[in-house]
Amino acid sequence: MKPLSDTLSAPDTDEAAANPVVGIDQTKGDFQYKVAYEFDAGTGLSEKTVRYISSVKKEAPWILEFRLNALKKFLSMPMPTHWATKDLENINFDKIRYYLASGQKPKRTWDEVPADIKRTFERLGIPEQERKFLAGVEAQFDSEAAYSNIKEIVAKQGVIFANSTEALREHPEIFRKFFGKVIPTGDNKFSALNSAVFSGGSFIYVPKGVKVAQPLQAYFRINAENFGQFERTLIICDEGAEVVYMEGCTAPKFSTSTLHSAVVELVALKGAKIQYITVQNWANNVFNLVTKRGVAHEEAEIKWIDCNIGSRLTMKYPGVVLKGRKARGEVLSIALANDGQHQDTGAKMIHAADETTSNIIAKSISVGQGRSTYRGVVHIPKHLKGCKNNTECDALLINSNSRTDTYPAISVRGDRHAVQHEASVSKVSADQIFYMQSRGLTEGQAMSLSVNGFINDLARQFPMEYSVELKRLIDLEMEGSVG
Amino acid sequence: MSQLEITNLHVAIGEKEIVKDLSLTIRSGEVHAIMGPNGTGKSTLSKAIAGHPDYTITSGDVRLDGKSILDQEADERARAGLFLAFQYPSEIPGVSIANFLRAAQQARMAEGEELDASAYYKRLYSKMDLLKIDRKFTSRSVNDGFSGGEKKRCEILQMAMLEPKFALMDETDSGLDIDALRIVADGVNTMRSPNLGVLMITHYQRLLDYIVPDHVHVMWDGQIVKTGDKSLALELEAKGYDWVKKELAAATG
Incomplete structure (x- = not known):
């Protein structure tokens, strides 16, 4: 043809x-x-x-x-x-x-x-x-x-x-x-x-x-x-x-x-x-x-x-429909938005059976004018019992013009569920960078290390070769973001 | 034998001049203490030497082994052999002390050269043994949630690993109880050698009971106004900084 x-x-x-x-x-x-x-x-x-x-x-x-x-x-x-x-x-x-x-x-x-x-x-x-x-x-x-x-x-x-x-x-x-x-x-x-x-x-x-x-x-x-x-x-x-x-x-x-x-x-x-x-x-x-x-x-x-x-x-927004009793869903997400980039990511957890459990941990990094957005949906309807959700979203801003937004939509009906939500925004401070530079790391290396530290607890859960690859990608991004 | 030479140094933060025409030379093996009341420019001096970007050196020079370091970034100065022990060390969540120090060591190596991990850990553990630091310590994130004493101990361990030519110790004793102070002082004393020069900045004389300096300088309004040996520190302790103030007033008046 x-x-x-x-x-x-x-x-x-x-x-x-x-x-x-x-x-x-x-x-x-x-x-x-x-x-x-x-x-x-x-x-x-x-x-x-x-x-x-x-x-x-x-x-x-x-x-x-x-x-x-x-x-x-x-x-x-x-x-x-x-x-x-x-x-x-x-x-x-x-x-x-x-x-x-x-x-x-x-x-x-x-x-x-x-x-x-x-x-x-x-x-x-x-x-x-x-x-x-x-x-x-x-x-x-x-x-x-x-x-x-x-x-x-x-x-x-x-x-x-x-x-x-x-x-x-x-x-x-x-x-x-x-x-x-x-x-x-x-x-x-x-x-x-x-x-x-x-x-x-x-x-x-x-x-x-x-x-x-x-x-x-x-x-x-x-x-x-x-x-x-x-x-x-x-x-x-x-x-x-x-x-x-x-x-x-x-x-x-x-x-x-x-x-x-x-x-x-x-x-x-x-x-x-x-x-x-x-x-x-x-x-x-x-x-x-x-x-x-x-x-x-x-x-x-x-x-x-x-x-x-x-x-x-x-x-x-990777999602899990928790359709059967005691089903478990998890989303571990890392997003890095550099200049000119917008990472609009998140997770969806739809609880549709009793005793279902979901866990969302989302970390985003915004570099330069990069923008990261977290959108999450957690839905637990009234007729269910014993459902659990944990949502954590953390954002790291590298520069003062970086941007992050969080839109968590958690709807929980009924009184027999346990739901927990935490969100944080932090910034790599000039003091932190100076501290690392005073140990001999270049500004780029210092940035990379901060960012890798920020995602470390998540990256540790990845298979070895993927966390190595991720680290290398972050190093490349951060090298370009400095100076 | 190395030499850190500060000549006619003027340092400003923004428009405000903090260090005014300060000169001081430190040689390997010497421990110098700079004392003075708050706000006289002691910390500014140490940060400016280390290369903090907020501090502008308006005139004068700082030379390491005859070579000016003023056009070097903070990290270049560190790799050249300077070490700043911070009064308030930063926290680096998610980065273990072991990995942090490893990165710092790696940064000192030529491009393409890889740090030998087993040799590195061997060295790290021997330094920890020397400083009586628990092995578990280095798996914790750098300064993250540390007590004042732990932070200072972390600084001392970094100093031991990086083996600088000159260590600038900024108010190392602040926020420490007497036990923590002793641990830090023991660490510094252990590291004292003919290859290390130390500039200790302190508000209180008590640190000098544990780390005995070779030279004591009194700083006042951005300048060194008095220099002596360890007895000067004791005299200050007895008479207070008002004594220096009065002497100064008499001299200029």
Whole structure:
């Protein structure tokens, strides 16, 4: 099939000038390699685009119908600017490229991974011990998986670990039942957009009682200008099963705005445990508008660990619907907003059964003119008993023109619940920096150390390699913020 | 043998001149005490030497081993061998003392060079043993929720680890009960060596009962007005600062 359009539109330099982003060290994600794209849906969004994507993927008719229905919803829904930032209006949907694929088949061993892609990983500065991890990685290269071998290992346990296209084609009996159920198409404008044009993302099914020993991992990048990445992830953990999933994202820097709009749905059946870990470092022109939600059944546990660094605007509120008795939900969130960036993040905890427990710890750091916003929803209805929620949100301001806002919405009815909420705002003081400098640390090192200290109690709960990566990303951000 | 040379130093905060034409030379192995009532510029002197950005040096010079340090940032001065023990040390939540000191050591190494972690901990523990500090201490966040005594002990441990050429100790005794004072003084005395020069700033004579200085200077209105040996401190204790004031009035009057 021929691409609808084979030209990339020219960088829109005016738009870049309107949003000057100074002092950010983005060298980490600032690169791209030439890739011959075999499939290209061209720019702009119409029924034709959606049909093109669906036909390239050789999808079943029900999926095409699902996509077309979603497109209608997307087009009819207004931008949520009555509560969210007006910056959303700057997304030019006509300039976005909704589907690109290199047409390469997923690779089995590291040796078979194209040198370009390996170089990409190298440029990301992944240390030796993390490369070992990558040897077992399901790495997302643009729309399609470029590398995968952990699949075989976990397949022996009956685990299905596949990209969304493959899983919907080969295992519809498992995935169709849950697909789009946790996050309905019309949940919000961007979940509707994703539902219309999704490609890539992981589908995982862990059978009853299976505890997956190694974390399953994916690494996403945006490698084409104007290319929106709309991955769709669905993880189903059957009764008593356990899995940890990690995603890391970085994107090259382009002068035009790019859009990343993912949907991630988790289903933890009775007694299951899912941990979903994200460390993102988007380039500062990326709109990162993601819907993440899980349903925890009886005695199940869902834990979101979410770190957002970079992007122009991130809007993301991982949620857990606590559907079964004694279900537990947790969101640990770290956001760093540098100059020209807005991190609008938070959490949602919907208690829908007795004795359910939720915990939210959110820490945000605002650097320079960066802005961080916490939005939280905790809902405990009247007919339930024995529910518990703990919410803590702490903000750290680095400069006097940094900004933070907190919008916690906690609605608790009934008198048989325990709810606790704490919020704090602190600032890195000049005295603190001088103190550290007088010990020989440079101003940048001192800032980094303060920030790392601020998030330390959260970062300690992360898997080792992710807390190391997080620390390195923060060091890079802070280096650029001083002097 | 090192030398810290302060010559005709003038320091201002904003428009206000605090230190006025102060000169003082400290050599390795010497302990100097600067005494004086509140508001005479003692703390200003130590912060200005350490490179606090709020303090402007309007004229004069500070030289370390003959080289002016005035165009250096605070961290460069620290790496060159200065150490300021703070009167009110800052808290750094979430950063353990061990990690903080490790970062400070790492900052002194050449780019690309990695600190040997096991050697570092060995050294840290030996210094802690020397200063009779409990091993658990360094896993706590720097000064976070510390008592006055613990904060000062943390300063002393940092000083021991960073092995400066010159230590500026700003009111190290303030806020300490007698037991804490003794611990801090023991620490400083343990570190006294021909390789370390100390400038101790204090309001009270009592610290000097524990750390016996080689030279005592009395500071008044931004200047050193009297210099002597440890007996000067005792004389001050007996006669009070009014004595200096009267002498000064007589001399200028």
